[in-house]
Amino acid sequence: MVVTHHHSCTLCEATCGITVTTDGDRVVDIRGDEHDPISRGYICPKATALADLHHDPDLFICIGANPLVSNGSLMTAPNMRRRLKMLRGRGGRVVVIDPRRRLPGRLYTKDRKIHLAPGEYLGDLDRLRGRMEAWAPGELVLIGRRQLRSSNSWLHNSARLVKGKPRCTLLVNPADAERYGLADGEPAVLSSAAGQVEVPVEVTDEMMPGVISLPHGWGHGRPGVWLGVASKHAGVSINDVTDEQFVDELTGTAALSGQRVTVRAVGPPPSEAAWPAASS
Ligand code: SF4
DSSP states (O other), X not given: XXXXXXXXXXXXXXXXXXXXXXXTTEEEEEEEOTXXXXXXXXXXXXXXXXXXXXXXXSXXXXXXXXXXXXXSHHHHTTOHHHHHHHHHHTTOOEEXXXXXXXXXXXXOOTTSSOOOSOHHHHHTHHHHHHHHHTSOTTOEEEEOOOOTTOSTTGGGGOHHHHXXXXXXXXXXXXXHHHHTTOOTTSEEEEEOSSXXXXXXXXXXXXXOTTEEEOOSSOOOOXXXXXXXXXXXXXXXXXXXXXXXXXXXXXXXXXXXXXXEEEEEXXXXXXXXXXXXXXXX
């Protein structure tokens, strides 16, 4: 029997509203819940992965910082006994992860250094270089960023936390700003295969050439948003230029950072031949 459930995404603190359509034990559809008073139908690409978690034959129970049933929590938190019975029926395992038992021992390394560059990452660099070399002239790498006074979209409806100069800005290296005719504080058009937004530029040498950054969690100016303060500091949503089909090949997960984009000053788009060659 096909049933629609109204729930919250459990993957991060934003707890976006979702509608989950199930057919028996199968999740057949997950989408944003338009009736959720906060998220009002918007979800990030991660939410659709909840179906994969639900269908995983093993159940992971994470104890510690987030004492939730992390796998299958859509159905199981209120219905643990039934879920465990189903899992046993299909030969699944219950894996209890308790980080408290592993810490601080897991943090210690033989050489007493923190290993920031595991072999798997280093071995993937050639593929990444090749990927960037295949990009068209004028294409840049878009990364997100976290901000001290923000937690996803949560804190943007607090006047004390959003006051001051606009923080939803596109960080651009000075060399790229010059290359693409962008000026500090002026709007730019940021485009990808997924969509396009207009956002003010902040020129800074904190970014390396070829990489630009837009913070995560903004974009409160849509029709129907009921957040009075946030709507006045709306910014734009990085999700509007995020290609949900873009996958990180090394880990096999959705890659929300490292998207391929172009940027130009507001005005008529230049012809491709007008793009200056990127510096190496
Ligand atoms: S932002 Fe994404 S991961 Fe977080 S709750 Fe919303 S849909 Fe889930």
